[in-house]
Amino acid sequence: MELENVAIDACDPGLLGAFWEGLLGGTRITDEPDLVETRVVAPGGAALDVCVPRVPERPPPAPRLHLDLAGGRDQDAVVRQALALGARPLDIGQGDVPWVVLADPEGNPFCVMEEREVYADAGPIAALPLDSTDADRDLAIWRYLSGWVEEPRSPLPALRHPSGCGPLLELCPHPVPKDPGVKNRLHLDTRLAPHEDVDDVVARVLALGGGVVDHPWGDLPWPVLHDASGNEVCVLPART
Template sequence: MVLENINVQARDPQRTGEFWACALGLVDAGMSEPDLFEGRLELGDFWLDLCIERVPDPPPPSWRLHLDLLGGDAEEQAAVVERLLGLGATRADIGQGDVPWVVLADPDGNAFCVMDQRPAYRNTGPIAALPLDSADPERDGAFYAALTGWVPAQGIGPVSLRHPSLRGPLLELCPEPEPKIRQNRTHLDVRPEPGGPDQAGLVELALSLGATRATEDWAQGQPWVVLRDPSGNELCVLSDPGTP
């Protein structure tokens, strides 16, 4: 199994996708269409796709899963912020107060952070981390390690995972400030790999580790299976390789 996509909802996926393509240096993943933008972040031994899907009326922005971009020292961070503002980002106040990182929002209102300099952010590429709110970081860290093959790594949160190459972003399991109350606008997609569990097997593994199936109408009738992790965060299990 492999962590394949970071999936973001937006009213205008092409405009939002163009912003992120420039912000992150994404290459064309060959999957874009009017209602979907898909750009690929090449990370040496592996890649991650940023998928932005059209949702006419997405839920309010949620910070439970978001992107922390690589910044650096004060001068480097300021330069990254100015470049992103020039691409169409806006400054955002989500109640962060006096913090060393800078909170911005993409053209569709999805908040993200430009981080300060930290030793853990070595060889991450432009996305330093993917912070994910969790009711139990140790439990959810074990859950995502089993589903993605990512391994424990030194990070900022109480539990951090990373691709086995120790390159690319950190998946940070962070204590949630409050229980999840609505659908996340950003979620992760995992896909089965040859030689491992197929889609059905991966779904059963997730369920055995505390996931639940999403029962809403919007989650039905797709080639992927929509689950919620043990803390309620949406997660999709994609179809087997070679199938639509």
């Protein structure tokens, strides 16, 4: 398996997809009325697709996953670009911090980060911070689902592509469990390899402390699982 998508639900995929494509410098790979996908490639070839499907619900007030963008020495320029593309400043009570908090055109928070050595080979997306109430179990689940390896330089439990490039998946300690009735507006998708069996994957995630999401979204061609903290993940079928 490999981590393939960060999915951002959107009321208007064309608008939101164009915003993230322009800000991240990605390459559009899907352009449909209900789905826009952009491929973002980091140094070393590690790729992550930003998948923007049409989902009418508005974002919840406190998302459990967001994007941290690489700013570094160009932080001010990245912030100016984001604002020009339709972002707005956002105060979530962050106080005096070295990063800048913004909201995308549909209100999803994201951060433009200051310079950090661990982000040097991240590419446009520095990190994917994910709230976790059980970091040890979540780290094991995401290590299995993503194919990524632990990043020892991160102060938080974190994983990264085996190349050592691309964004970090950071597990951020959070005391409040996720509400199982509220879907994450941002979530991650993983893709099966041709030799992997989806039933085996589901069984392994259950054994590691995750679960299967009982959702009202109709028949999907893939299972929707969750980690030990309740964060959803779609397990996409192998490509033929």
